Amino acid sequence: MKRIITMTVNNRPGVLNRITGLFTKRHYNIESITVGHTESEGISRMTFVVNVEDERIAEQITKQLNKQIDVLKVVDITDQAIIVRELALIKVAVTPATRGEIYTLIEPFRAAIVDVARDSLVVQVTGEPEKIDALIDLLKPYGLKEVARTGTTAFPRGSQRASSTNKSLFII
Amino acid sequence: MAANMKVKERVAKKQTLCGALMLIEALKAENVKVIFGYPGGAVLPIYDKLYESGVFHVLTRHEQGAIHAAEGYARISGKPGVVIATSGPGATNIVTGLTDAMMDSIPLVVFTGQVASSVIGSDAFQEADVLGITMPITKHSYQVRDVHELPKIIKEAFHIATTGRPGPVLIDIPKDMAVAEAEFDYEQDVQLPGYQPTTKPNHLQIRKLVEAVSQAKRPVILAGAGVLHANAHEQLKQYAEQQHIPVIHTLLGLGGFPADHPLFLGMAGMHGTYTANMALYECDLLINVGARFDDRVTGNLAHFAPKATVAHIDIDPAEIGKNVPTKIPIVGDAKEALIQLIEQNGKRPDVSEWLKQLNEWKREYPLMYKREPGVLKPQRLIEMIHEYTNGEAVVTTDVGQHQMWVAQYYKFKQPHRWVTSGGLGTMGFGLPAAIGAQLAQPEATVVSIVGDGGFQMTLQELSVIQELNLPIKIVIVNNQALGMVRQWQEIFYEKRYSHSLIPNQPDFVRLAEAYGMKAMRATTEEEAEYVLKEALATNAPVLLDFHVCPGENVYPMVAPGKGLHEMVGVKW
Numbered sequence: 001m002k003r004i005i006t007m008t009v010n011n012r013p014g015v016l017n018r019i020t021g022l023f024t025k026r027h028y029n030i031e032s033i034t035v036g037h038t039e040s041e042g043i044s045r046m047t048f049v050v051n052v053e054d055e056r057i058a059e060q061i062t063k064q065l066n067k068q069i070d071v072l073k074v075v076d077i078t079d080q081a082i083i084v085r086e087l088a089l090i091k092v093a094v095t096p097a098t099r100g101e102i103y104t105l106i107e108p109f110r111a112a113i114v115d116v117a118r119d120s121l122v123v124q125v126t127g128e129p130e131k132i133d134a135l136i137d138l139l140k141p142y143g144l145k146e147v148a149r150t151g152t153t154a155f156p157r158g159s160q161r162a163s164s165t166n167k168s169l170f171i172i
Numbered sequence: 173m174a175a176n177m178k179v180k181e182r183v184a185k186k187q188t189l190c191g192a193l194m195l196i197e198a199l200k201a202e203n204v205k206v207i208f209g210y211p212g213g214a215v216l217p218i219y220d221k222l223y224e225s226g227v228f229h230v231l232t233r234h235e236q237g238a239i240h241a242a243e244g245y246a247r248i249s250g251k252p253g254v255v256i257a258t259s260g261p262g263a264t265n266i267v268t269g270l271t272d273a274m275m276d277s278i279p280l281v282v283f284t285g286q287v288a289s290s291v292i293g294s295d296a297f298q299e300a301d302v303l304g305i306t307m308p309i310t311k312h313s314y315q316v317r318d319v320h321e322l323p324k325i326i327k328e329a330f331h332i333a334t335t336g337r338p339g340p341v342l343i344d345i346p347k348d349m350a351v352a353e354a355e356f357d358y359e360q361d362v363q364l365p366g367y368q369p370t371t372k373p374n375h376l377q378i379r380k381l382v383e384a385v386s387q388a389k390r391p392v393i394l395a396g397a398g399v400l401h402a403n404a405h406e407q408l409k410q411y412a413e414q415q416h417i418p419v420i421h422t423l424l425g426l427g428g429f430p431a432d433h434p435l436f437l438g439m440a441g442m443h444g445t446y447t448a449n450m451a452l453y454e455c456d457l458l459i460n461v462g463a464r465f466d467d468r469v470t471g472n473l474a475h476f477a478p479k480a481t482v483a484h485i486d487i488d489p490a491e492i493g494k495n496v497p498t499k500i501p502i503v504g505d506a507k508e509a510l511i512q513l514i515e516q517n518g519k520r521p522d523v524s525e526w527l528k529q530l531n532e533w534k535r536e537y538p539l540m541y542k543r544e545p546g547v548l549k550p551q552r553l554i555e556m557i558h559e560y561t562n563g564e565a566v567v568t569t570d571v572g573q574h575q576m577w578v579a580q581y582y583k584f585k586q587p588h589r590w591v592t593s594g595g596l597g598t599m600g601f602g603l604p605a606a607i608g609a610q611l612a613q614p615e616a617t618v619v620s621i622v623g624d625g626g627f628q629m630t631l632q633e634l635s636v637i638q639e640l641n642l643p644i645k646i647v648i649v650n651n652q653a654l655g656m657v658r659q660w661q662e663i664f665y666e667k668r669y670s671h672s673l674i675p676n677q678p679d680f681v682r683l684a685e686a687y688g689m690k691a692m693r694a695t696t697e698e699e700a701e702y703v704l705k706e707a708l709a710t711n712a713p714v715l716l717d718f719h720v721c722p723g724e725n726v727y728p729m730v731a732p733g734k735g736l737h738e739m740v741g742v743k744w
Contacts, residue, residue, distance in 0.1 A: 010366065013315075018307055025308045056493065063490035069312045069332060072366045 002031070003058045003078045004154045005048045008038060010070040018068060019046070028052065028061055032151030043072065047153045081157040087150045088132045089114070090123045093143035102142065109135050120145055186357050191319045191350040192221040195283065198326040199227060201358050204254050206230060206245065206611050208238035212258025213298055214285025217350035219256075230607065230640070233632035235262050237604040239269025240630070243278050244568060244608030247591045248616075250403070252279040252333045253608060259285040260298030263344075264305065268598060270340050271309040275595025276424060277401060279338035281329050286315065286346040302344050311339030319352040324360065331362045336369030337488040338401055369487060373504030373512060380500050381459070381483050382518035388457035390479075390526045391417045394440060394469075397424035397594070398462015398486060398506045405429065405587040407510035408461065414514060416523050418530055420448040422463045423579055424594040431563075431583035437530060438539075441469040442730045443576040446537035447530055449736035452477050454529075460484040462506045465495040466595065475735025485509045537742045539580050541724070548700050550574065550649050550720040554581040556701060557619060557647065560708055565589065565617040568605040570626030571597040573655035576726045578621050589616075600629030603646065607633060610642040617645070617708065624650040624677055634687040637713045645707050646715040648680055651722040659725045684715035691715040 009015050016035060023030050031049040038045045052058050058076060065074045094102060099121070103113070106123055109131065115122035125135050129152055136147060189197065195218060199207065206228045211219040222229055232238040235257045242253025253273075257266050263284040273280045287296040303315050312332050314325045322345075329341040385391055399408050405428045412419050412435050419429045420440045429436055438445030440452055449471075452458065458480040463469065470476040476496060483500035484492045492501040502509055541551040554577045557565070563583050568591040569575040575592055584590050591609050593601040606620035627648055637644050649655075657672040684691035690712060692703040700718055707714040727741030 013317075014303060014307070017304065021307050056497070060490065060494060067488070067490055069364060069367045 001052060001054070001058070003050050003052055003061070003076055004082065004084065004152065005050065005062060005065070005074060005076050005078075006154060007046050007048075007065060007074040008072045009044050009046060009068075010072065011037070011042050011044045012070055015044075015070050016046075018070065019065065022064055022068065023050075023061075026060070026064060028057070034151045034153040036153075047151075049152045075156075077154060077156050082154050083157055084128050084152055084154045085126055086129045086132055086152050087124070087126045088136070089146075089148045090125065090136060090139060091115075091120050091145040091147070092123060092139045093119060093145055094121050095119070098142055102139070105138060106135065111135060186355055188353050189356040190217070190221070190353045191316070191322050191345065192218040194319075194322050194354075194356050195326065195345070195350070196221055196225045196227060197356060198323060198358055199254065202252075202326075202330050204252075207254040207256060208232055208241045208245075208608070209256030210235045210238055210258065210262060212262045212285060214259035214287060214347045215256055215262075215283075215345075215350070217347065218283070218285070218345070230611070230636060232604060232607070233635050234630065235265035236268055236600065237607075237630055237633040237636070239266045239280070239282065240272070240598075240601050240604035241608035241611075241633075241636075242280055242282075243269060243273055243276075243601075244591050244605030245612045246273075246278050246280060246608070247605070248566060248588055248609045249612035250588070251612075252281050252330060255280060255282040257282070257284050258298070259287055259302070259347075260300045262298075263302040264300055267305065267309065268596070270306055270342065272593050272596040272598050272601065273340040274309045274311065276593065277338045277397065278340065279333040280340035281326075281333050282340060282342045284342060284344050285350075286344045288348040289317070289346045290348070292346060302342070306342050309340075310342045311337075313342040313344070315344040316346060316349045319349050320354040322349065322354070323356055323358050327358060327360060328362055328364060332364070332367065336367070370489070370503045371487065371505040371508055373485070373502045373509045375512070377500060377502045378509065378512045378516065381502065382513065382516045384457055384481055384483060384500060385415055385417070385459075385521055386519035388521045389523070390451075390455045391415075391457040391459065391521055391523065392437070392451045392455040393417050393419045393459045393461060394422065394452065394463050395419055395425045395428050395461045396422040396463025397428075399425055399428040400587050402462065402487070402506035403587075404461075404505075404507035404510050407507055407514060409433070411510050411514050414517065415520055416527075417459070417521075418451065418527065420444075420451060422466070422469050422594075423592065424590075425463060426579060427584035427587045427590045430585045432585060437534070439579055440736070441466075442471070443580065443726050443728065444469075444730075444736075445539060445580075446728055446739055446742045447533040449730065449739055450533055451530060453479075453735070453737040455480045458482050460486070461510070462486060464491045467495075470495065471730045471736045471738075472733055475737060537728075539728075540744075544721070546696055547721045548695060548697055548718060550577050550651070550718075550724055551581050552697060553647075553649065553700055553718055553720060554578050554621070556704055557621070558582045560704055561617055561619065565619045566591065566609045566613060568592065568602045568609055568618070568620045570599050570602040570622045571656075572599070572623050572626065573651070573659065573724075573726050574621055574623045574649035576656075577649070580726075599623075599626035602626060603630050603637075604633045606644045606646070607636055607640075607642060610644050618643070619645045619647060621647045621649060623655060624648055624652065624674065624680075625654040627680075631683070634684060634689060634715070638687050638689050642713060643711050644713050646684075646713070648715070648717045650677065650680070650717055650719050651724065652677055653722060656726070662725070663731070680715065680717040689713050689715055691717065693717045693719065695719040
């Protein structure tokens with residue numbers, strides 16, 4: 001089962017190492033990690049996606065993370081109302097004949113072209129990981145030159161901590 | 173008190189000090205009586221300041237000796253053990269001890285030197301990524317990047333090492349940080365929002381346990397080292413007696429409950445007593461106090477306490493439910509929890525049938541071995557040591573057969589007398605640990621019981637024992653083999669003794685004499701009796717080489733993968 005765990009940590013050198021090391025030591029497999037600053041100085045927010053066997057292991061992960069001195073708060077938000085987002089940059093091969101087609105194709109995904117070259121386009125897309133999978137599938141026949149995905153970041157909906165500036169990040 | 177005031181006055185001055193002096197002043201402020209260490213290039217500035225500091229430093233002959241000695245000190249005194257090692261090889265030599273302390277929840281504050289900040293990351297001489305190497309085996313770790321932070325870091329390190337679930341904390345100090353100067357202010361509060369151990373147990377959960385106890389027919393308490401860390405041994409006895417609940421110990425918990433108490437069932441697990449293991453199998457309520465359900469205790473989890481409601485008292489919430497599903501989780505300090513349970517004074521369960529059954533098992537299946545004339549049985553040797561020390565000695569061991577025989581036959585009556593490497597099972601632990609234990613309790617009789625294999629891993633520390641004239645009695649249980657390895661090869665590998673037999677041991681008596689130490693040998697029970705009595709009457713270190721029956725095995729036993737109810741070797 002897939003679990004989404006978020007936490008706030010002291011932004012100290014080695015913190016990420018400490019946490020990923022814990023996952024390795026305890027034999028938990030990480031699917032993705034995203035890290036970035038929060039509204040408070042010196043505090044970062046991490047979002048983990050892990051695939052675990054059962055609830056018990058999910059609980060163990062949360063508890064073990066909580067034991068880290070530099071970890072301030074850990075929440076398994078999988079079962080909450082959440083906004084889940086990932087960003088991907090997709091460089092796709094184009095010919096003069098397919099360029100227009102791709103423009104119309106990506107429109108329903110609310111994706112954007114962020115770079116244009118003679119024989120390629122870079123598409124930027126944000127959304128739930130499944131939506132990104134779908135777009136990549138759709139673009140595959142044209143020839144994918146490169147794909148860069150950020151990994152999942154997530155946020156509880158209407159949480160008290162969410163300020164308007166934070167929200168705007170996730171509305172896109 | 174006066175000394176304390178002096179420290180405060182000195183500290184209050186907020187003088188400007190170099191990092192090395194800050195370290196020394198901080199140790200004084202923390203009331204550290206002894207540090208164990210080994211100098212080297214990266215810690216030279218610290219050792220230079222140590223020279224005239226008046227701080228008592230023990231120079232072990234290997235960094236591994238230093239950290240095990242610190243562990244022995246911590247396990248006996250309850251205070252954090254302090255270690256200094258240099259960068260690179262010095263630091264990598266303490267890795268075993270750090271892991272040992274982490275596994276057994278021993279408070280340590282370990283200082284490692286590091287190459288100068290300017291060359292960190294360049295593979296400089298004696299550089300190792302100590303923070304990276306030790307991250308998974310420390311409770312927390314620091315690298316000093318600004319000398320202004322050093323007092324705060326040391327203060328936090330002592331706080332983290334000794335509170336909550338104790339553990340080792342490492343501080344890596346680049347050489348230039350020991351020389352750089354800053355204002356020293358040690359009178360500050362520790363503020364760690366990410367570290368707030370729960371010591372007060374939840375009242376509702378306590379009520380649940382009281383209710384469960386009142387309903388139980390076959391309750392049992394499994395008490396681990398958490399009882400000793402929390403100094404809760406008196407409360408454990410009081411509670412067990414109040415509710416009439418029998419008590420089982422884990423290896424590390426021994427001494428938390430008196431071994432001669434009628435409610436005591438012995439040690440549980442792989443080489444535990446039949447009664448203790450059957451009690452765990454048959455109980456309907458299992459109250460775990462400060463044990464982590466190690467696999468050596470539980471055997472095959474599929475057969476562990478299958479009929480029981482499990483309650484677990486632990487200061488570390490991550491231990492609850494980690495291995496065994498728990499119905500009544502109680503996060504908190506063992507002492508606080510037991511005090512609350514005693515105060516609740518719940519309805520006592522009716523355990524007459526249960527105690528009858530347990531006593532029958534005790535009578536029917538006691539620990540046993542065959543005595544043979546002219547042969548020194550290791551079990552008998554431990555019994556004799558127990559007898560001649562009134563069961564009051566501080567005993568340290570390595571890992572293996574001798575360790576299990578001590579756990580079985582040295583009936584610990586008091587807490588803080590038992591120093592062994594439980595979780596990691598470290599060979600070479602016993603001898604250096606005895607140094608720390610003796611320094612923690614100068615008046616105590618310290619007996620270091622080691623195997624001929626483990627002894628040779630850290631025997632250079634004989635030098636320290638002799639130099640400090642620590643009256644430690646070193647008992648080598650010499651069976652010319654790596655006994656437990658040999659036992660497993662006998663049972664599980666068709667007696668293919670691959671590299672476990674060592675018939676050509678050095679002459680340990682002459683070896684000890686080379687260090688200037690008195691030493692004796694015994695090969696029979698009569699000789700053993702004589703040399704033991706003589707050694708224990710001597711107020712100086714003595715090494716005793718006991719040639720025991722080489723083929724003796726540790727029984728009873730739960731084979732790996734088996735349940736606790738599937739013990740072998742319980743009857744003739």
